[in-house]
Amino acid sequence: MALVDEDAAPVRQHPAWATMRRLLRHRLFVTGLCLFGIIVVAAVLAPVITSVDPTKLAMRFKFRAPGAEFIFGTDNFGRSLWSRVIWGAQLSMLIGGSVVLLNAIFGTLIGALAGYFPRIDNALMRVNDALMAFPAILLAIGITSVLGPSTFNAILALAIVYIPRTARIVRASVIVLREMEYVQAAIAAGAGHWRILRRHILPNAMAPLIVQLSFLFAYAVLSEATLSFLGLGAVPPTPTWGNIMAEGRQYMTDSAWIITIPGVALMITVLGLNLLGDGLRDVLDPRLRIQQ
Numbered sequence: 031m032a033l034v035d036e037d038a039a040p041v042r043q044h045p046a047w048a049t050m051r052r053l054l055r056h057r058l059f060v061t062g063l064c065l066f067g068i069i070v071v072a073a074v075l076a077p078v079i080t081s082v083d084p085t086k087l088a089m090r091f092k093f094r095a096p097g098a099e100f101i102f103g104t105d106n107f108g109r110s111l112w113s114r115v116i117w118g119a120q121l122s123m124l125i126g127g128s129v130v131l132l133n134a135i136f137g138t139l140i141g142a143l144a145g146y147f148p149r150i151d152n153a154l155m156r157v158n159d160a161l162m163a164f165p166a167i168l169l170a171i172g173i174t175s176v177l178g179p180s181t182f183n184a185i186l187a188l189a190i191v192y193i194p195r196t197a198r199i200v201r202a203s204v205i206v207l208r209e210m211e212y213v214q215a216a217i218a219a220g221a222g223h224w225r226i227l228r229r230h231i232l233p234n235a236m237a238p239l240i241v242q243l244s245f246l247f248a249y250a251v252l253s254e255a256t257l258s259f260l261g262l263g264a265v266p267p268t269p270t271w272g273n274i275m276a277e278g279r280q281y282m283t284d285s286a287w288i289i290t291i292p293g294v295a296l297m298i299t300v301l302g303l304n305l306l307g308d309g310l311r312d313v314l315d316p317r318l319r320i321q322q
Contacts, residue, residue, distance in 0.1 A: 052313045059309025065302030069295070073120040082113040085267040093285050103287045105277060114269040115292050121270050122251050122299065125185055129250035130243050132189040133196040138239065140193065141200025142227055146208055155201070158194040166191045167253055174262040181264045184257050188250050199242050203235035237314040244310055248303035255296055271296050 053059050072079060088108035096103040102111035144154040161169065173187035207213060208231060216226050257263040258272025266273050271292040278288025 049313060053309060056309045056313055058305045059313070062302045062305025062307075062309060065298050066306060067302075069119050069299045069302065070123060072116055073123040076116045076120045080110070080113040080116050082110045084109060084113040084117045084269045086110075093281070095285075096287055096291075102291050103285070105274070105288050106281060106285075111274070111288065111291060114274055115271070115295055118269045118271045118274060118292060119295060119299075121181070121264060121268070122254060122296075125181065125188070125254045126247045126250040128185045129188045129192065130247050132185075133193050133246055134239070134243060136189070137193045137196025138200050138232070141197035142204050142232060142235075144197065145201040145204025146223065146227060146231065151201075154197075158197055161190070161194045162198075166249070167256055170253055170257060171260065171262060174257055179257075179262045179265055181268070184254055184263045187257070188253055191253075192246055192249065196239070196242055196246065199238055200235055203238055204231055207231045207234055241307055241311045241314060244303060244307035248300045248307070251303070252296070252300055 086109060088104070091100070091104050091108035092106055094100050094104040094108075096111075100110055100112065102115060105111055105114070140154055140158075144151045144158075164172075170184075170187045170191045173190060174183050177183040177187065204227075213226060213230050216230055221229075254263055255270065255272035255275070258270040259276045261273070261276065263272055264270045266277075274292045275289045278285065278292075281288055
């Protein structure tokens with residue numbers, strides 16, 4: 031019979047696995063992950079889920095109510111709303127992901143430079159403040175109005191709008207971290223600025239950045255739908271949730287499903303991402319863990 035050494039030190043779990051276990055026990059995070067996961071799976075499997083061309087006109091089938099033949103019904107041109115909503119999800123995920131990626135790169139770069147190098151902090155932050163002085167959606171509308179409606183211009187406008195917000199969050203974390211003892215020790219040991227940023231500061235600034243990016247994904251999807259609704263996003267007949275609702279608003283009385291179904295899809299996406307962000311904030315924010 032094997033003897034158990036009671037004095038043996040307990041096996042320490044890797045921090046990443048411990049964080050994942052806390053996330054999977056968090057109800058808001060799991061709920062948000064499930065809701066958002068449904069949309070992501072639908073977007074990725076769009077060619078498999080629906081084989082109907084979302085832009086194909088079939089006037090003899092127009093205004094068909096949801097049923098066995100057309101799951102989500104048809105619109106004023108007889109196009110399958112099921113196909114248009116599924117392909118619209120793919121475009122929304124593409125735009126949201128692109129905006130998040132641009133923010134993760136340029137927002138982190140600007141915030142890190144401003145927070146670590148005081149000489150350029152004032153200049154960078156004044157430009158940030160000028161951009162943040164405008165309401166986000168109004169600035170995005172102004173940019174797309176100048177550049178013209180297209181998917182690329184919508185991504186560019188939303189990235190310009192939200193990068194300053196990401197940069198301020200990263201800057202705040204870097205300002206605190208650059209005064210920590212281990213960073214000062216690295217400076218005393220002769221480590222270069224870029225090595226300190228890459229090895230010591232940015233890895234410890236990731237938690238608030240990840241939380242910000244999860245909420246930013248929701249803002250980007252919602253803002254893209256707004257731009258498309260106003261005719262400043264993807265050009266029709268490219269299906270997006272925004273332009274589907276724009277086309278269906280004049281038929282709300284008799285064919286409410288045209289505007290209701292993409293609206294519900296948008297609501298599920300934004301709700302799922304917000305719940306994901308709340309769960310990430312609760313688990314990753316050390317101040318909240320201390321209060322608990």
